[in-house]
Amino acid sequence: MGGKAALIVVVGFSVLLGFVSRNLSLVATRAQGNMSTYTASTISHNLAVMGANVALSRLYQDTTWRGTQTQSLGGTLSGEFTYSVTNMPSGSPVVRSVSLVQAPDEVMQDTVVVLFGSTSYQSFTLFAWMTNIEGNIWWITGDTVWGRVHSNSTLNMTGSPTFMEKVTTTKGLNPTWGTGGNTAVFKEGYETGVATINFPTDLSQIASAATAGGRAYTGDVTVTLNGGTATDNDGYALVYSGGVLVDSIMMNDATFNGVIGSTGKVSISGTLDGRLSIFSTTSLYLTDDILYENRTSGSNDVLGLVAENSILIADNVPNHTDMYIDASIFVRSGSYGAENYSSGTPRGNVYLNGSIVQNKRGAVGTFSGSTVSTGYLKRYHYDLRLSDPLFRPPSYPGFYVTSYPVATWWESLHFPKFN
Amino acid sequence: MQYVIDYLGAAILGAALLLIINAANDAASENNSLYNGDMLVQEMLVNSAYLLEGELRNMGAGVGENKPTILLADTSEIRFVYDIGLDGIVDTVYYAMGLTSELPGTQNELDRPLYRRVNLEQPLSVGAVTVFNLKYLTKLGEVLATPVDAARLTEIHTVEITMEVQNPYAILRSPGMVRAGERNALYSSSLWQQTRLASQNMKR
Numbered sequence: 169m170g171g172k173a174a175l176i177v178v179v180g181f182s183v184l185l186g187f188v189s190r191n192l193s194l195v196a197t198r199a200q201g202n203m204s205t206y207t208a209s210t211i212s213h214n215l216a217v218m219g220a221n222v223a224l225s226r227l228y229q230d231t232t233w234r235g236t237q238t239q240s241l242g243g244t245l246s247g248e249f250t251y252s253v254t255n256m257p258s259g260s261p262v263v264r265s266v267s268l269v270q271a272p273d274e275v276m277q278d279t280v281v282v283l284f285g286s287t288s289y290q291s292f293t294l295f296a297w298m299t300n301i302e303g304n305i306w307w308i309t310g311d312t313v314w315g316r317v318h319s320n321s322t323l324n325m326t327g328s329p330t331f332m333e334k335v336t337t338t339k340g341l342n343p344t345w346g347t348g349g350n351t352a353v354f355k356e357g358y359e360t361g362v363a364t365i366n367f368p369t370d371l372s373q374i375a376s377a378a379t380a381g382g383r384a385y386t387g388d389v390t391v392t393l394n395g396g397t398a399t400d401n402d403g404y405a406l407v408y409s410g411g412v413l414v415d416s417i418m419m420n421d422a423t424f425n426g427v428i429g430s431t432g433k434v435s436i437s438g439t440l441d442g443r444l445s446i447f448s449t450t451s452l453y454l455t456d457d458i459l460y461e462n463r464t465s466g467s468n469d470v471l472g473l474v475a476e477n478s479i480l481i482a483d484n485v486p487n488h489t490d491m492y493i494d495a496s497i498f499v500r501s502g503s504y505g506a507e508n509y510s511s512g513t514p515r516g517n518v519y520l521n522g523s524i525v526q527n528k529r530g531a532v533g534t535f536s537g538s539t540v541s542t543g544y545l546k547r548y549h550y551d552l553r554l555s556d557p558l559f560r561p562p563s564y565p566g567f568y569v570t571s572y573p574v575a576t577w578w579e580s581l582h583f584p585k586f587n
Numbered sequence: 588m589q590y591v592i593d594y595l596g597a598a599i600l601g602a603a604l605l606l607i608i609n610a611a612n613d614a615a616s617e618n619n620s621l622y623n624g625d626m627l628v629q630e631m632l633v634n635s636a637y638l639l640e641g642e643l644r645n646m647g648a649g650v651g652e653n654k655p656t657i658l659l660a661d662t663s664e665i666r667f668v669y670d671i672g673l674d675g676i677v678d679t680v681y682y683a684m685g686l687t688s689e690l691p692g693t694q695n696e697l698d699r700p701l702y703r704r705v706n707l708e709q710p711l712s713v714g715a716v717t718v719f720n721l722k723y724l725t726k727l728g729e730v731l732a733t734p735v736d737a738a739r740l741t742e743i744h745t746v747e748i749t750m751e752v753q754n755p756y757a758i759l760r761s762p763g764m765v766r767a768g769e770r771n772a773l774y775s776s777s778l779w780q781q782t783r784l785a786s787q788n789m790k791r
Binding site for chain 2: 191192
């Protein structure tokens with residue numbers, strides 16, 4: 169009797185203690201499981217972020233790439249991620265990265281979505297110097313450029329031309345820096361192999377501005393700028409056609425949008441007090457000095473000269489003793505240069521305060537060493553006010569920057585399921 | 588006589604066995620409570636941290652480049668905007684710590700609800716915390732005074748979060764074990780800190 173009772177007591181308590189022990193063991197196991205789940209969840213998130221970064225890297229290397237790619241990883245980050253680059257209806261790319269991790273009790277997935285900002289529109293005035301084609305013209309010792317320089321072709325250099333701001337080129341330097349006598353000084357460095365900056369396919373944008381709020385003429389015209397009184401922004405422009413005055417435009421006229429254009433050759437000279445762009449679907453002819461009334465750094469005067477084929481410094485008496493140009497120059501399919509630059513006697517210096525952007529680099533003179541033989545010596549200064557993206561001549565041509573700036577980085581919220 | 592000695596011996600052994608079992612039961616129960624409490628705290632903290640960390644990482648997602656992202660930044664509350672569902676609609680999210688009196692049902696006198704509110708919906712408690720502290724730093728590492736001045740909200744680059752969760756249920760101590768200034772109960776706790784949380788959308 170006593171033996172049976174003792175046996176029951178022992179078995180009973182064994183069961184009881186076993187149950188308690190099992191509970192303790194379960195708690196310990198669950199804590200361990202939670203730790204594993206948390207780790208897997210972190211890995212899942214990290215893999216999704218990693219996939220997004222890989223996709224971004226691929227997109228920035230080749231902006232035309234679209235597709236899907238899966239990558240598996242072993243070791244500590246055991247799992248896989250699938251990234252894709254697709255187009256949104258707007259044409260802008262979207263990056264999506266999804267991770268896949270096998271946790272102890274579930275399959276975990278995290279998503280990262282990256283959206284990009286719209287391409288930004290920049291003015292060509294941001295460059296002190298820019299060309300599509302440099303041709304066989306060389307930068308030489310003594311040339312100094314303040315402001316950014318870019319060419320969609322190769323920049324030829326010999327000796328030590330000095331560039332005060334960053335230089336970029338699509339096709340590189342000839343010869344490469346440090347070889348073949350190229351000891352150019354790049355104060356802010358240089359970068360080769362950058363993306364081409366496309367010129368506009370036509371000048372329709374500024375032409376539209378001339379017809380809507382500006383002044384649009386046909387045939388050859390002459391524009392004479394007058395600074396008015398010493399008062400700010402009271403300048404005016406007189407427009408002649410065939411020697412006859414056909415228009416007078418006040419720069420402070422609220423109904424005038426600041427653009428004058430013509431289908432023919434436009435001859436220009438004088439002093440500007442205000443903000444103005446003059447364009448021609450053929451060429452511009454600079455017949456005398458073109459100056460801002462206020463030539464200090466605090467001036468608000470700004471002039472854009474825009475032409476389809478050429479902008480030329482006229483070969484005439486007023487221009488034979490130095491030439492002053494306060495303006496930003498843009499030639500879409502041709503060049504800026506001096507008329508008959510390779511003939512006659514030296515004409516002094518061209519003092520340009522502004523920026524020069526042209527399709528093909530033109531010439532203003534010929535040289536024997538560093539001595540001018542014919543035409544002009546160059547004294548070009550970048551108008552530092554133009555480095556402000558918001559400060560530009562009215563309706564001045566620009567380009568789209570397709571740098572794909574990240575506008576939105578979105579991560580899915582993931583909640584691990586604990587035991 | 589022999590039977591009397593047998594009965595007495597059995598009674599003494601039985602009583603000793605009962606005492607041992609009782610002590611073992613107490614120890615097992617206490618350990619069980621401790622482990623369960625630790626796990627409860629762990630899960631509460633991780634859930635709250637996941638939600639908070641995930642949302643703060645998304646701050647500014649889907650918001651225009653020159654538009655404000657953080658609307659209110661204080662020591663224990665923050666209001667910011669982002670597109671929760673990536674559906675083109677920007678949502679306003681608000682996190683704040685409630686009062687200790689709002690959790691009267693728990694034994695822990697320090698725990699408070701952590702509220703999350705989306706747009707104009709009713710605030711929802713997403714956890715119980717004892718510490719919820721936010722610190723705001725600029726790109727240069729300057730710690731901004733709280734509440735952050737409205738003019739400086741756009742300067743916030745990183746957020747430092749400190750969060751502590753304690754077990755709502757106590758392990759009581761005998762009065763002799765409580766020293767001056769100490770609480771009369773033990774609460775398991777867990778501290779989480781994210782020292783440099785910067786949303787990708789704040790870096791642009």
